[in-house]
Amino acid sequence: MSVVDPCHDASPRPRGAPTVPPIPPAEVSAEAALAAELDDVRPDLSASYAAALPGARASVLTRLWRALAHEPLPWITRRERTADGLTLCLGDGRRLHGPAADPYATAAYVTEVRLDGRPHDSAAALVTALGVPHGDAFAAELGHSTASLALSRAGQPHEAPVPVTSWAWEQRVVDGHPYHPNCRSRPGFSVVEQLAYGPEHRPLVRLGLAPVGDALVRGEWPAWLRDGERALIPVHPWQTAHVLGVAAEDGPVARPLMSLRTLALSDGGPHVKTAVSTRLTSSVRDISVSSIETALAVSGFLESTAVRTDGLLHVTRTLGAAGAHSPDLAAVLREPPETYADTAAGERVVPVAALPLTGLPSSPAWLAGFTRLALTVGLRMLDLGVALEAHGQNLLVVLSPTGEPVRLVYRDLADIRVSPARLARHGVKAPEVADRIVTDDETTLRRKLFGSLVAGALASTAGSAPALGAALEAVVRDLPDTADLPDTADLAVLREEPLPTKALTLMRLSPERPGDLWTRLPNPLSTQPDPLGP
Secondary structure (H helix, E strand, O other): OOOOOOOOOOOOOOOOOOOOOOOOOOOOOHHHHHHHHHHHHOHHHHHHHHHHHHHHHHHHHHHHHHHHHHOOOOOEEEEEEEOOEEEEEEOOOOEEEEOOOOOOOOOOOOOOEEEOOEEEOOHHHHHHHHOOOOHHHHHHHHHHHHHHHHHHHHOOOOOOOOOOOHHHHHOOOOOOOOOOOOOOOOOOOOHHHHHHHOHHHOOOEEEEEEEEOOOEEEEOOOHHHEEOOEEEEEEOHHHHHHHHOOOOEEEEEEEEOOOOOEEEEOOOOOEEEEOEEEEEOOEEEOOOHHHHHHHHHHHHHHHHHHHHHOOOEEEOOEEEEEEOOOOOOEEEEEOOHHHHOOHHHOOEEEEHHHHHHHOHHHOHHHHHHHHHHHHHHHHHHHHHOEEOOOOOOOEEEEEOOOOOEEEEEEOOOOOOEEOHHHHHHOOOOOOOOOHHHEOOOHHHHHHHHHHHHHHHHHHHHHOOHHHHHHHHHHHHHHHHHHHOOOOOHHHHHHHHOOEEEEOHHHHHOOOOOOOOOEEEEOOOOOOOOOOOOO
């Protein structure tokens, strides 16, 4: 009986297919470089860092394997399920084999993949061995992500009190983005700076205040951020040291949130979003001039639209925004999410990214209730003409004293999409905002919401394809009847089509293609064929 090779293909090799690269010379890896620096500055963490490395490698490799299994990478010509997993056929004839891929898994389950039989337990080493275009830069990011993730885990206390504030819950999210291989990539940050500024290390950060005489200011810029006619722009200390090259006065002490560059003032008050001009995960975290100019308009519009959800959604208002006509020196002040919770009565606010740490999603009934709330709000806003970027960092849930999800809070308004045509159907005039967030393209609108909320926030809260499928099955089939939503085309797409998600690895390997790139994941509700393929 002959054995069929799933990667055998007699067709010519595609143009641009990768060739087998030479084995690179030995060099100091990101893991070893961080270890050496740690030995100098925090030797007390060296042993725990070394112990955390295998788990960090598996976590990053699991995220990368998800991308290789499901993203439209041009040098993968075919994907074949096998009895013991998944085989990827490369354009140069090589084969890459690993376990069956769960696109919604958050636990690390990939400890090794084999490239033509050679084992790899490191995402960075695997990308180097693949030899794909732009792979060297991506491999460096993966190495940094792995090392930084191990450092993040090494610095965790053995015991910590249960958080009572949203910022404390945010600092419990150690592993970063649940699906991006660059989940902890922080280029340009030394070990000292990661420990001093990374939220998972629970530091207090002293912000700087940079005086700007001709600042662009929108909204209420408070007296404590003014010096006569000059505005004082809150500045992240990393930005002061590495980008601005100008002195900044000592400002308030604050606690970094999940995004690192946004901080909660230690004495209460607004959250402060600062510019950090380096690529964290995928994006450079500066603040564009157009974002400052339109900050109040976007905030006011989204707040007025959220009112139509009958109290199920609140938006943290932008209080003020200011900048020096440069994306490198700007800041935004916004309400803290606790504004929309009755904390005195025992309500608490938890970022969706931190929900798995509460233990609540382990109950199928709780997960179904949260899914119902999130989809009711998301679909209602989409019907009104607003597609939210509702991933686990932007979206927070208000929990009752008994832990039930009662309403949602949304923050960070820069990446929503607004449809003038949908707004007009509801008698609402489109706001005067940046052109980049305005679109009537139905695919773009649905990708924005479904990619962030369903394939992102809900999937990572569920933690696996079976758990996500059960939650969606319990909710989506009867959502129009129970949620007072029209049976729109949006809901039909959610029921029947593959789920969109950003092709995060393809984006990192395609620097010549600006903007978001997308792929499709199997929909647990759909009877359509699994989109897994070349």
